[in-house]
Amino acid sequence: MAAISLSSSSTNPKKATNYGVYSPCARPFRLALRSSLFGSTFPGTLSAEKPRVSGPRPLSSTRLNAVSASHHSFDVVVVGAGIIGLSIARQLLLESDLSVAVIDRAVPCSGATGAGQGYIWMSHKTPGSDIWELAVRSQKLWETLANSIEDQGLDPLDVLGWMRTGSLVVGGTREDTVKLKERVKQLSEAGVRAEFLSSRELRQVEPALLVQEERGAALVPGDSQLDAQRTVAFIEKGNRKFQSQGRYAEFYHDPVVSLLRTGDKGEVKAVQTSKNTLYSKKAVVVATGCWSGSLMHNLFPESDISVDIPVKPRKGHLLVLENFDSVQVNHGLMEFGYMNHQSLLSGPTSAVTDEQKLSVSMTAIMDATGNLVLGSSRQFVGFNTEVDETIIDCIWKRAGEFFPKLREISLSEIRECRKVRVGLRPYMPDGRPVIGQVPCSNVFVAAGHEGSGLSLALGTAEMVADMVLGNPLKVDSAPFAVKGRSC
Numbered sequence: 001m002a003a004i005s006l007s008s009s010s011t012n013p014k015k016a017t018n019y020g021v022y023s024p025c026a027r028p029f030r031l032a033l034r035s036s037l038f039g040s041t042f043p044g045t046l047s048a049e050k051p052r053v054s055g056p057r058p059l060s061s062t063r064l065n066a067v068s069a070s071h072h073s074f075d076v077v078v079v080g081a082g083i084i085g086l087s088i089a090r091q092l093l094l095e096s097d098l099s100v101a102v103i104d105r106a107v108p109c110s111g112a113t114g115a116g117q118g119y120i121w122m123s124h125k126t127p128g129s130d131i132w133e134l135a136v137r138s139q140k141l142w143e144t145l146a147n148s149i150e151d152q153g154l155d156p157l158d159v160l161g162w163m164r165t166g167s168l169v170v171g172g173t174r175e176d177t178v179k180l181k182e183r184v185k186q187l188s189e190a191g192v193r194a195e196f197l198s199s200r201e202l203r204q205v206e207p208a209l210l211v212q213e214e215r216g217a218a219l220v221p222g223d224s225q226l227d228a229q230r231t232v233a234f235i236e237k238g239n240r241k242f243q244s245q246g247r248y249a250e251f252y253h254d255p256v257v258s259l260l261r262t263g264d265k266g267e268v269k270a271v272q273t274s275k276n277t278l279y280s281k282k283a284v285v286v287a288t289g290c291w292s293g294s295l296m297h298n299l300f301p302e303s304d305i306s307v308d309i310p311v312k313p314r315k316g317h318l319l320v321l322e323n324f325d326s327v328q329v330n331h332g333l334m335e336f337g338y339m340n341h342q343s344l345l346s347g348p349t350s351a352v353t354d355e356q357k358l359s360v361s362m363t364a365i366m367d368a369t370g371n372l373v374l375g376s377s378r379q380f381v382g383f384n385t386e387v388d389e390t391i392i393d394c395i396w397k398r399a400g401e402f403f404p405k406l407r408e409i410s411l412s413e414i415r416e417c418r419k420v421r422v423g424l425r426p427y428m429p430d431g432r433p434v435i436g437q438v439p440c441s442n443v444f445v446a447a448g449h450e451g452s453g454l455s456l457a458l459g460t461a462e463m464v465a466d467m468v469l470g471n472p473l474k475v476d477s478a479p480f481a482v483k484g485r486s487c
């Protein structure tokens, strides 16, 4: 257990071992800190700042009074508290006795994760593709998690927003129908239960949907969906159970600015944030979504190590209609064209033209609270996250092509019950996330999951944790290697 002695009489040393969310306060006091758990003794007496409870937290009511020292030591420092970073922290906490710190420049769900629609799907992934194995593994881990929550007598719907709705990929043309039948065959051969629904069958299961003759859909009954906010809150709560053992800490509202390295081999000793120096004894994991490219570039300035990860932000809008009962959907829905839009720019040589900048394809779910969530758009407009009403208009019109009832309602009529979610998907030009170790370094990267970060999160976390711990990997990581990805 970490031993902390304080020269400030006003602070309870027992509480001080509970790391929490740090925020500095102006009045400094003196701190001498020795950590046997972290295996390090801080040199001499450190200057520290008096603790202060952080500001409002959107995801959790947990507020801990904690000592805020400017230097801390952990086995692993994870940068980024999106679904990827928090899941990696969770995996390390559960599968090892290492101590873990998570840093975010804001709070969880402030990145792409907070906008995610929640599809944990296999139906739109392609058997044999680079991400297939990882997707299968990750889906299995999500299922296991949902089942374990159920086994504890809890409802995964309440805890994760988990719904086993099944997925429907809906075709709009005869050509789509042919391709969907082929996909069903492929999925079935790969061991995923899938079936093709004729237009008659589709009308029966989704009466609100306009289905023309000779059209149909691919149904994957085992696909699920979750609520990203609830799921992140659940993961955070689980991680915080390790705070009392001194094994977990969160540093929010505290952007990473640099790495402190030793020698010329690139080994990182510490992560420098705007407020803290966090020593990492074993590894640093960078999981900062679409910011990972620029961050890695800045963290390794003038390095001989190639860390140019070409991840870029791909903006997405979702339209959320609360208490909206004009249209009911029973499955998670997606139009077949979504898959083309997702991979439209795949391939190392593809260039982004103005015409390719915006795509809108219909996605629809009823979420855990009964809201209708309609999507979704894809655009390359840098790091801008402002709501663009013209895009919302496009999403609404596109949805109306599938749900005739919506055409009877104008967007202005439902202004009161609508919300918009915007997020920046971390897009990789070659369509594969980057998951691996920076060569000759103790830095790992896990980023670039584009529109599949929620579904791939648990598989990614397991992969990264196994890499850090030196365990055999469950899934081949070669397609995701950092090296050679400067495409």
Ligand SMILES: Cc1cc2nc3c(=O)[nH]c(=O)nc-3n(C[C@H](O)[C@H](O)[C@H](O)COP(=O)(O)OP(=O)(O)OC[C@H]3O[C@@H](n4cnc5c(N)ncnc54)[C@H](O)[C@@H]3O)c2cc1C
Residues within 6 Å of the ligand: 079, 080, 081, 082, 083, 084, 085, 103, 104, 105, 106, 107, 108, 109, 110, 111, 112, 113, 114, 115, 116, 117, 118, 119, 120, 254, 255, 256, 257, 287, 288, 289, 290, 291, 295, 315, 316, 317, 318, 375, 376, 421, 422, 423, 424, 425, 426, 446, 447, 448, 449, 450, 451, 452, 453, 454, 455, 456
């Ligand atoms: C509209 C939309 C719908 C989607 N739907 C789905 C879906 O249905 N299913 C699915 O699987 N995926 C979906 N996704 C994709 C999914 O949301 C992302 O792939 C996933 O959230 C990426 O997670 P992440 O942790 O890598 O990144 P993020 O969630 O973006 O987290 C990165 C974190 O890094 C932090 N950070 C950045 N720079 C720094 C710094 N210098 N120091 C410290 N912290 C920093 C940020 O504050 C942020 O919290 C959707 C995305 C969008 C936008």
